[in-house]
Amino acid sequence: MDVKVFLATCASLPAGDGDDRALADALNDVGIDARWAVWGSDEAADLVVLRSTWDYTDRLGEFLDWCSSVPALANPADVVRWNTDKSYLVELAQVGVPVVPTTLATPGFTDWPDGDFVVKPTVGAGSRGALRVAAGDVDVAAHHLESLGGPALVQPYQSTVDRVGETALVFLGGQYSHAFTKAAMLTPDAAYDESGLYIVERLAGASPTGPQRRTAEDVLDAAAGLLGLRRTDFLYARVDLLAAADGSPLLLELELVEPALGFRQTDAAAPMRFASAVRNALRA
Incomplete structure (x- = not known):
């Protein structure tokens, strides 16, 4: 070859x-x-x-x-164009995917959540531009929204992340490969990598639960359906889940453009699974 x-x-x-x-x-x-x-x-x-x-x-x-x-x-x-704008979360919610409640906002927005919440740009990577806002601190939120200079997402802060973090499930060629956890990132001690491109993440390997696996599978199927593709058309995908207050999985983000795939947090064979998926894509 x-x-x-x-x-x-x-x-x-x-x-x-x-x-x-x-x-x-x-x-x-x-x-x-x-x-x-x-x-x-x-x-x-x-x-x-x-x-x-x-x-x-x-x-x-x-x-x-x-x-x-x-x-x-x-x-x-076409996948990149769709996935670089996080308003895709609204589309996924509309087709029944359990998504962290998400509202699109522009400067002048006033319908802020009651508790702590997050304001982040619709186009962003590495958590840059994401701000956790304390309950009622709407002046700070409005100023941040204005500073972003474009549309943003407003989401209630899911406090379970402070205890259990996020769970990221990785798929290669449409098939589940591995998972890892990410500790809460919007914290006072968050620091950027020396490149300035992303907040340093605290990662560990994970074994997802049945509900997390089912939710992640449903997310991939829904995204493929919206895009008119098969899930095997995704060489890679990372499904980031949080836990709702009742413990049920909620989609935080579906990463189809340039996600870190957690190879250092899983088994040594994962890069070979990636290589096999690439070979398959080359023959498609």
Whole structure:
């Protein structure tokens, strides 16, 4: 199999963020010439796989145009365009997915939740621009919404995250691969990575519950349905779940563009599962 695959990243992280360190070797082991490349290049490859392209939020139009110009992109450009705008959560809720209650807001918004809540941009990565607001602190919320300069999501803060964190379920080629947990991130001690692109996460491996697995499977099926695709068309997907007050899973985000996939928090065979999914995508 004589093919070339680029793992797309950004200039600040020319070899990825470290989590994907094993991917190039895993791909090479199955006959794929894989290397890192900063997004924006017009150099040809059989497949470009979006990975740590985390500066795209500052150059969204340019990024989406570039994605549309790439002959073979994973995930596909139409998926990227849909998933880079977090208003997709409203669409998923409308088709019955249990989503953290989400309202779209623009400057002048006044219908703030009663308890603690979160205001975050509809386009964002690495938790940049996300603010946890104390109950009743609407002046702070309104000022932050104004400062974002565009539409934002307003969501009641799910306090269970302070105890149990988020659970991220990873799918490769539409099939469940592994899971990991992320501790609460919107805390007073949150700190950014030296690149300034994302808040440093506290991660650990996880074994998801049956309800979490079912919810994540339903999320993927619903997203594929909205996009007119099969779930196997997603080379990778990460489903981030929180627990509601009653313990039931709620979708926080569905990551289909450039998610960290938690390879350092799972078994050593996971990069090989990724490589197999890439080989399958190349034959599609």
